[in-house]
Amino acid sequence: MEKASPLQLRIFDLNCWAIRYLSKLRQERVELIGDVLNQEGFDLALLQEVWSEKDYWELKKKLCTRYPSSHYFKSGVIGSGLCIFSRHQILDTFLYQYSVNGYPYMFQHGDWFGGKSVGLVVLKIQGIVFNVYVTHLHAEYCREKDAYLPHRVVQAWELGQFIQHTSKGADVVLLGGDLNMHPEDVGVRLLRGWVGLRDSFIAAEKVSVSTRVSSYEMNKNRKGMLVLTHSLIKGCEDGSTLVPANCFTSKNELHCYPQGIRIDYILYKGFSQYEVRCNSHETTTGTAPNKDIPYSDHEAVMATLTVAKTQTDELNHPTVDPALVDILNEARMEVRVGLHSAERQQYSCGRMAVLAVLLLLMQGAIGLTSIFGGTLQQPFPKFSFSLLSLLAVLVLLISAVLYLFHTIEVKMLQGTEEQMRLGLQTLQDKLSSG
Amino acid sequence: MEKASPLQLRIFDLNCWAIRYLSKLRQERVELIGDVLNQEGFDLALLQEVWSEKDYWELKKKLCTRYPSSHYFKSGVIGSGLCIFSRHQILDTFLYQYSVNGYPYMFQHGDWFGGKSVGLVVLKIQGIVFNVYVTHLHAEYCREKDAYLPHRVVQAWELGQFIQHTSKGADVVLLGGDLNMHPEDVGVRLLRGWVGLRDSFIAAEKVSVSTRVSSYEMNKNRKGMLVLTHSLIKGCEDGSTLVPANCFTSKNELHCYPQGIRIDYILYKGFSQYEVRCNSHETTTGTAPNKDIPYSDHEAVMATLTVAKTQTDELNHPTVDPALVDILNEARMEVRVGLHSAERQQYSCGRMAVLAVLLLLMQGAIGLTSIFGGTLQQPFPKFSFSLLSLLAVLVLLISAVLYLFHTIEVKMLQGTEEQMRLGLQTLQDKLSSG
Numbered sequence: 001m002e003k004a005s006p007l008q009l010r011i012f013d014l015n016c017w018a019i020r021y022l023s024k025l026r027q028e029r030v031e032l033i034g035d036v037l038n039q040e041g042f043d044l045a046l047l048q049e050v051w052s053e054k055d056y057w058e059l060k061k062k063l064c065t066r067y068p069s070s071h072y073f074k075s076g077v078i079g080s081g082l083c084i085f086s087r088h089q090i091l092d093t094f095l096y097q098y099s100v101n102g103y104p105y106m107f108q109h110g111d112w113f114g115g116k117s118v119g120l121v122v123l124k125i126q127g128i129v130f131n132v133y134v135t136h137l138h139a140e141y142c143r144e145k146d147a148y149l150p151h152r153v154v155q156a157w158e159l160g161q162f163i164q165h166t167s168k169g170a171d172v173v174l175l176g177g178d179l180n181m182h183p184e185d186v187g188v189r190l191l192r193g194w195v196g197l198r199d200s201f202i203a204a205e206k207v208s209v210s211t212r213v214s215s216y217e218m219n220k221n222r223k224g225m226l227v228l229t230h231s232l233i234k235g236c237e238d239g240s241t242l243v244p245a246n247c248f249t250s251k252n253e254l255h256c257y258p259q260g261i262r263i264d265y266i267l268y269k270g271f272s273q274y275e276v277r278c279n280s281h282e283t284t285t286g287t288a289p290n291k292d293i294p295y296s297d298h299e300a301v302m303a304t305l306t307v308a309k310t311q312t313d314e315l316n317h318p319t320v321d322p323a324l325v326d327i328l329n330e331a332r333m334e335v336r337v338g339l340h341s342a343e344r345q346q347y348s349c350g351r352m353a354v355l356a357v358l359l360l361l362m363q364g365a366i367g368l369t370s371i372f373g374g375t376l377q378q379p380f381p382k383f384s385f386s387l388l389s390l391l392a393v394l395v396l397l398i399s400a401v402l403y404l405f406h407t408i409e410v411k412m413l414q415g416t417e418e419q420m421r422l423g424l425q426t427l428q429d430k431l432s433s434g
Numbered sequence: 435m436e437k438a439s440p441l442q443l444r445i446f447d448l449n450c451w452a453i454r455y456l457s458k459l460r461q462e463r464v465e466l467i468g469d470v471l472n473q474e475g476f477d478l479a480l481l482q483e484v485w486s487e488k489d490y491w492e493l494k495k496k497l498c499t500r501y502p503s504s505h506y507f508k509s510g511v512i513g514s515g516l517c518i519f520s521r522h523q524i525l526d527t528f529l530y531q532y533s534v535n536g537y538p539y540m541f542q543h544g545d546w547f548g549g550k551s552v553g554l555v556v557l558k559i560q561g562i563v564f565n566v567y568v569t570h571l572h573a574e575y576c577r578e579k580d581a582y583l584p585h586r587v588v589q590a591w592e593l594g595q596f597i598q599h600t601s602k603g604a605d606v607v608l609l610g611g612d613l614n615m616h617p618e619d620v621g622v623r624l625l626r627g628w629v630g631l632r633d634s635f636i637a638a639e640k641v642s643v644s645t646r647v648s649s650y651e652m653n654k655n656r657k658g659m660l661v662l663t664h665s666l667i668k669g670c671e672d673g674s675t676l677v678p679a680n681c682f683t684s685k686n687e688l689h690c691y692p693q694g695i696r697i698d699y700i701l702y703k704g705f706s707q708y709e710v711r712c713n714s715h716e717t718t719t720g721t722a723p724n725k726d727i728p729y730s731d732h733e734a735v736m737a738t739l740t741v742a743k744t745q746t747d748e749l750n751h752p753t754v755d756p757a758l759v760d761i762l763n764e765a766r767m768e769v770r771v772g773l774h775s776a777e778r779q780q781y782s783c784g785r786m787a788v789l790a791v792l793l794l795l796m797q798g799a800i801g802l803t804s805i806f807g808g809t810l811q812q813p814f815p816k817f818s819f820s821l822l823s824l825l826a827v828l829v830l831l832i833s834a835v836l837y838l839f840h841t842i843e844v845k846m847l848q849g850t851e852e853q854m855r856l857g858l859q860t861l862q863d864k865l866s867s868g
Binding site: 071073074076077079090091093094095096099104113115161162164165167168169386387394397398404407408411412414415418419422423 | 549827
């Protein structure tokens with residue numbers, strides 16, 4: 001086993017946009033996805049937004065030969081949308097639901113109903129233990145005024161913490177998913193800096209550039225001409241996964257990013273004696289290969305990774321980057337902004353509930369007076385009176401439920417901020433001790 | 435470090451029953467708890483039901499010298515109630531909220547509002563990594579007809595899975611808490627069998643018995659007389675933590691168990707090269723030592739553990755007990771019972787919501803007819819009509835929210851059942867292969 005040749009893995013990641021009755025050409029696209037997975041024979045397919053279990057079971061049936069092991073993660077009202085198809089046997093699974101995930105009353109966005117989570121499956125391939133994570137974070141509906149940013153930062157933090165705490169027994173960590181964050185966003189920097197995950201796109205780009213340079217120099221030296229070698233990156237520019245060429249992608253979303261944006265990732269990390277390299281990173285480019293429709297409103301991400309045993313112990317003792325302090329502080333600041341907003345909403349709901357109670361008490365008093373105080377006339381017509389009661393009861397019910405909801409939100413944001421503070425402290429201790 | 439003498443740890447665990455405005459003599463008892471923790475100087479104090487953060491901060495202030503590191507886990511509407519005070523520096527924390535935890539409409543029980551969770555803190559003592567877990571599972575209100583049993587079994591399963599997945603990097607696992615389960619209950623057997631945790635009471639009891647026997651035999655051989663050695667177990671009979679001698683304990687709860695019941699535990703496990711032994715297990719006996727009131731309605735559990743390096747690799751390869759298959763099947767059966775009940779409730783709520791919508795539609799039609807169909811008379815008085823609308827809207831709102839709630843419950847129970855099925859399969863593979 002120790003002297004075996006490096007293990008090569010091909011991974012497919014896609015946000016499938018498979019919402020029953022809402023997503024365009026859903027059935028055709030799910031079939032297309034099944035076809036490509038069967039044709040290409042990846043080792044792992046990490047899918048998001050497979051909201052209907054029926055679609056999952058159809059895919060499972062279609063893929064049972066090439067991907068004998070699979071798992072669908074159940075959570076929330078309509079499911080987590082997350083599933084994994086694997087060529088290798090899944091040994092164990094675990095699910096972590098993010099503690100905050102938008103608001104149930106934002107029906108038009110609907111993220112809350114999805115029960116956003118991170119799913120973990122454990123695999124053992126050629127004696128190497130893989131912890132494979134698939135996730136989908138809260139969507140970003142307006143980048144300029146992003147009300148969900150604190151929730152997404154909390155989710156990125158919890159994702160990182162979950163990976164850190166659950167991956168100690170693994171040799172290799174793989175994470176695929178729609179993070180709904182641009183590569184320079186604080187959540188992605190947190191995952192790269194704090195958890196030490198490497199981005200398949202950046203890794204492939206680096207190798208491409210260094211190959212090109214060395215090839216250029218070599219060729220210039222020998223023949224005095226430039227020959228660009230075969231790139232390790234294929235597909236959309238900058239690895240974008242939301243691109244204008246995709247007919248399902250909202251064009252409004254991309255008006256500031258005419259070349260598209262990258263929000264779907266394959267990230268990885270090798271532990272102990274295993275080193276992971278990215279051989280190639282590929283995205284689809286607006287349509288499925290040789291078809292006239294895309295797989296989804298997102299582009300698929302495909303990466304080929306090589307896992308090899310290292311002789312050095314270097315990976316066991318990573319150095320701590322001082323820039324991490326700034327990243328953590330930035331994330332903490334976002335959580336604090338979210339905390340203030342949640343406290344304001346909690347206060348508003350509490351006040352509204354108290355006002356509704358006062359109105360009901362007042363109405364009760366008026367009602368009693370008109371019944372027992374024979375000399376007084378009923379001051380309002382019965383109809384308006386009962387309509388007002390209906391309104392007060394409704395306001396009381398709704399504001400009480402929302403008060404509870406925002407109280408939980410405040411608690412979770414406070415808890416995350418506290419965890420981040422402890423993380424910062426541990427980081428600073430490490431930095432000061434050398 | 436390798437040749438250091440065995441590490442000795444003293445652990446304190448207590449469900450503090452500190453509910454503001456409801457628990458009797460709360461402030462006096464919290465003070466007493468602070469006093470005993472300061473006097474005894476434990477290494478770790480694992481507390482549950484510290485519902486008010488004010489109480490936590492008061493304890494923290496009081497204990498800051500002897501327990502410089504501490505953490506309060508925030509979750510749910512009123513907090514998780516869980517906190518840890520440690521003599522050793524807490525390096526990291528993590529919280530996992532159980533996916534099911536009773537019902538928000540069971541106000542009289544109130545578990546849902548507590549956001550029941552398992553909290554993890556990571557410590558490093560003399561180079562040994564400790565993962566310390568504190569938890570509090572859903573209460574049992576009626577053992578004969580326990581409506582919460584499926585939820586508690588799911589919580590025990592998730593607790594076990596959380597420990598399994600997060601403890602791979604630890605040398606020693608410690609779990610303290612109020613599990614609300616008797617020692618022979620399926621959840622406790624799951625934690626012992628599936629996760630491999632050892633129960634401090636049973637371990638101390640075994641050592642006591644074997645010490646007594648060997649001491650008896652030794653003494654009989656030498657002097658022909660019986661001398662019982664000092665027992666390793668002190669306190670209540672059978673290690674009970676809910677006892678009739680405690681003035682706050684509900685006597686109804688104990689009518690079938692006149693000697694009390696044991697529902698609070700300290701469990702542990704040593705990994706890799708570390709072996710953990712229980713030197714002694716002690717409980718309080720109805721009142722705080724030298725006081726006339728107890729610390730809580732539960733008895734405190736105190737255990738002294740020794741952690742020593744072993745030379746053998748035996749602990750790394752535990753044998754799989756075939757009885758585990760039965761335990762897992764029993765747990766799975768409980769989850770299925772819960773699933774059927776949740777599906778029934780989901781159906782009832784859905785039906786009720788549909789009926790409310792039909793009533794509202796009917797009322798709308800009658801209203802429109804009376805407005806536009808001039809020939810018809812209003813069939814009901816306006817007052818009754820609007821009262822009926824109020825009722826329909828209320829029923830619709832409440833049943834829709836409950837439908838969502840039970841849908842989530844169904845999803846989580848299905849997910850757990852699926853996880854258990856996979857666990858069983860892996861177990862059977864292991865049993866058949868070796």
